[in-house]
Structure formats: C-alpha cells, structure tokens
Amino acid sequence: MAPNPGFPLVLDVKGWPVVVIGGDEEAAEKSQRLLESGAKVTVISPTLHEKLKQLAASAKVIHRGRHFRETDLEQTILVLNMIRGDREFAKMLLGKAREKGFLLWSVDLPEASSVTMPAVVASGHARVAISTSGVAPALSGFMKEDLERILDGEFAAFVEWLGQLREQAKANEPDAEKRRTLLREALDGFRLLGKVQYPKVWQEERAKTAAAGQDVKRAESQS
Numbered sequence: 367m368a369p370n371p372g373f374p375l376v377l378d379v380k381g382w383p384v385v386v387i388g389g390d391e392e393a394a395e396k397s398q399r400l401l402e403s404g405a406k407v408t409v410i411s412p413t414l415h416e417k418l419k420q421l422a423a424s425a426k427v428i429h430r431g432r433h434f435r436e437t438d439l440e441q442t443i444l445v446l447n448m449i450r451g452d453r454e455f456a457k458m459l460l461g462k463a464r465e466k467g468f469l470l471w472s473v474d475l476p477e478a479s480s481v482t483m484p485a486v487v488a489s490g491h492a493r494v495a496i497s498t499s500g501v502a503p504a505l506s507g508f509m510k511e512d513l514e515r516i517l518d519g520e521f522a523a524f525v526e527w528l529g530q531l532r533e534q535a536k537a538n539e540p541d542a543e544k545r546r547t548l549l550r551e552a553l554d555g556f557r558l559l560g561k562v563q564y565p566k567v568w569q570e571e572r573a574k575t576a577a578a579g580q581d582v583k584r585a586e587s588q589s
Contacts, residue, residue: 380404388448490522
C-alpha cells in the first residue's frame with residue numbers, strides 16, 4: 367500500500383461517544399487521551415489493564431466486559447481498534463465504518479483504517495502532531511521525545527500568557543487590525559531553532575550515494 371499523507375485535522379470529541387476495542391496498556395493510554403479531550407469512552411474487552419480497571423471503577427469510562435458486538439457501533443463517531451494481528455476483524459470494522467459513517471483507527475493496520483494516529487507532543491495548550499505517513503513510525507517517536515524536551519514548562523507558560531494577552535486585547539481593543547498588530551508584536555523574536563543530527567548509518571549511505579553519482583558523472587564525461 368502506497369503511503370498516504372492524509373488530510374490533517376484535529377477532531378473535537380468533547381461530549382461525543384467513542385469506542386475503544388481492547389483492554390491492554392496501549393488501550394488504556396488512548397482511553398486516557400480521549401478522556402482528556404472530553405470524549406465519552408466505552409471500552410469493549412473481557413479483560414482490562416490495571417489503569418483501565420481504575421478508570422472503570424471510578425466511572426470515567428464505561429466497560430463492557432465481553433467481546434465486540436456490532437451493536438457497540440451504534441451512535442459512535444470514532445472507534446479505536448486496539449486488537450493486534452487480526453486483519454479480518456479490522457477489515458470487517460472498516461466495512462462497518464463506511465456503512466455507518468464513523469471514523470476508524472486500527473492499531474497495526476493503517477490500510478484498514480480511515481484515520482491515522484500521529485505522535486503528539488503536548489505542552490500546555492499547544493499540540494504538535496508528527497506523522498511519517500506510516501513509512502517510519504519509529505522516527506515519529508524519536509522526534510516526539512526531542513520536541514518534548516524543547517517545548518518545556520516555560521513554553522507552556524508562554525502559550526498560556528499569549529492566550530491571556532489575546533483575551534485582554536479582545537476585551538480592551540475593539541479594532542481588529544490593532545489587535546492583530548498587538549499579538550504579532552508579542553511574538554516578535556520568537557523562533558523555534560533546531561538542528562537534525564543524523565545517525566552514522568545514514569551518513570554512510572549518503573556518502574555512498576554521492577560517490578556513485580560522481581562515478582556516473584566521470585563515466586559520462588569520458589564517453
């Protein structure tokens with residue numbers, strides 16, 4: 367399957383029903399993220415990771431302690447299929463997603479999903495999503511770790527301050543153009559600076575490619 371960059375969006379799930387199929391640690395992590403976004407989460411699984419048990423016990427998620435049923439898909443806008451290795455099940459869900467009009471993400475089968483799940487860096491109100499179109503998912507993880515170090519507590523406080531400044535400007539300055547100027551001036555001098563450090567194996571590959579290119583040019587010039 368050819369890589370598909372997709373069409374990036376942020377989905378507002380606040381107050382909407384979302385289904386998570388599976389009860390492992392990764393399902394717990396995704397359920398927690400959904401709860402933080404305000405979703406109404408139902409987890410379908412005979413067994414639960416300890417974190418999910420705690421969420422269910424506190425009534426933060428609804429737990430159906432059984433295997434999936436088609437009726438679980440009623441009224442949901444999003445299904446996260448956390449069951450790995452079951453291609454037929456994922457394909458069945460994709461067919462139902464197209465039929466019923468909900469979004470679907472299957473954890474290890476992007477070809478049986480209608481949405482992708484990027485790596486997300488969260489710093490206060492800021493969110494940075496990282497996707498490699500499914501080509502190099504491990505790279506997304508490495509980039510996430512480094513960006514989390516860069517977008518630290520001070521950055522989160524800076525974003526919070528910008529939000530407060532915007533609210534003050536909306537309350538005190540009726541002229542829209544003057545408000546935009548004020549907010550642009552608040553960002554004057556801000557830069558996100560960085561440099562990519564490539565692994566040795568890639569540097570060696572680049573050197574071989576460059577050497578091969580020089581050989582081709584040399585041969586062409588002598589012919």
